[in-house]
Amino acid sequence: MRRISHSAKADPMDAERRKACLQWGLLAAWPTGLPARAADARRIVSVGGALTEIVFALQANADLVGVDTTSLYPESAQKLPSVGYARSLSVEGVLALAPTQVIATEDAGPPAVLRQLSAAGIPVAVLAANHRFEGLIERVRHVGALTGRAARATALQQRLQQEWAHARAQVTRRMAGPAARVLFVLAHAPNQILVAGTDTSAQAMLEYAASANAIDGFSGYKPLTPEAVIAAQPDIVLLTDQGLKAAGGVTGILKLPGLGQTPAGHKRRVIALEAMLMLGFGPRLPAAVSALHAAIEMAMRA
Structure with a gap:
């Protein structure tokens, strides 16, 4: 300047x-x-x-x-x-x-x-956020235009399309049994524990990873309540790495009201991924879907 x-x-x-x-x-x-x-x-x-x-x-x-x-x-x-x-x-x-x-x-x-x-x-x-793979492709195009890198954006879009096809094929090959019911818990602040409903990036990621969101009664994020958690009966509790750490690890999470009374709580099935990898819908999206699906499959076998 x-x-x-x-x-x-x-x-x-x-x-x-x-x-x-x-x-x-x-x-x-x-x-x-x-x-x-x-x-x-x-x-x-x-x-x-x-x-x-x-x-x-x-x-x-x-x-x-x-x-x-x-x-x-x-x-x-x-x-x-x-x-x-x-x-x-x-x-x-x-x-x-x-x-x-x-x-x-x-x-x-x-x-x-x-x-x-x-x-x-x-x-x-x-x-636009657009928590879909198509939204990522569109954002790459926009950022390419805004930064004067249109040709590189086109090349990145093509690479992402190839990686996405590979990731989706991996998910299909790994699928075994019924879809796991997964509860996504947003716990970055001790006094604000939220769960993800529909129309969220967490919901979209679970769908891509061939799993089911255990919460389907509302959209967006809402405070965790014992009644809702028990009714959801999740097989797995999913958090971000940052959220799991803030909640005091697996032991801390399972102390949250209601979670101990679920299949996930009984079998201590708690998994976590880095926040922006899992929820950012950036260029690492294909890798994130593969990692999430692998983690869910491993937890279900435990």
Whole structure:
């Protein structure tokens, strides 16, 4: 990006952004005293771990100047400046990085912050979540266009199609017996234990892994209740690695009300996968489906 100084040639876009910052009372956030920026240089802020993975997969990571806290993979993404949690962004934090493009998922927010960023002249692209393989393919296309890597996006789409076909074939070959009933528990905070119903990324992953969601009476995520867990009678309890750790491991999870009275509790069938791998629907989706199905099959044989 370029230094703001009286001697520098006026940049109409910079002027518009400064005007918007004044309107929102954010001029203090406007970066100054920074190196000059080439006119065509990209400065991308990625809000959403799966989107960040796509940027890296397209080899556009040199253009990244900031990411959110869910951008944990690859590990080098964690070395980039953070704009905080995707759902609680601040205008100041994003503007301080002087981005030329913000790429975000539908989970990003709050909406007022995204509106303020747009008003400050920052292009903000909010991509549909669409927790299906087809949604991943579409996001790769969009990110390829936004980062100027359309040809690499096409190549990545083709590779993902091949990996997906292989993963699905693996699931079909491994299938043995009736589908396992799996309860997905979101337990990243001790005081907020949720279970996944329909219309969730967890539900979609279970379907791809040839398993059944033990909860089908509601959509989205709702607080865990003993009555619902006992009625669901899951064969397996599924968490993220982070959630399992936060809950105190397998022993801690099985202490949650109702879980001890289920087949999963009796046989201590608790499995976990890394959060963004399992729920992110990024470029690792084929590997995630294979890993989840293998883990479920192994647990059912235990």
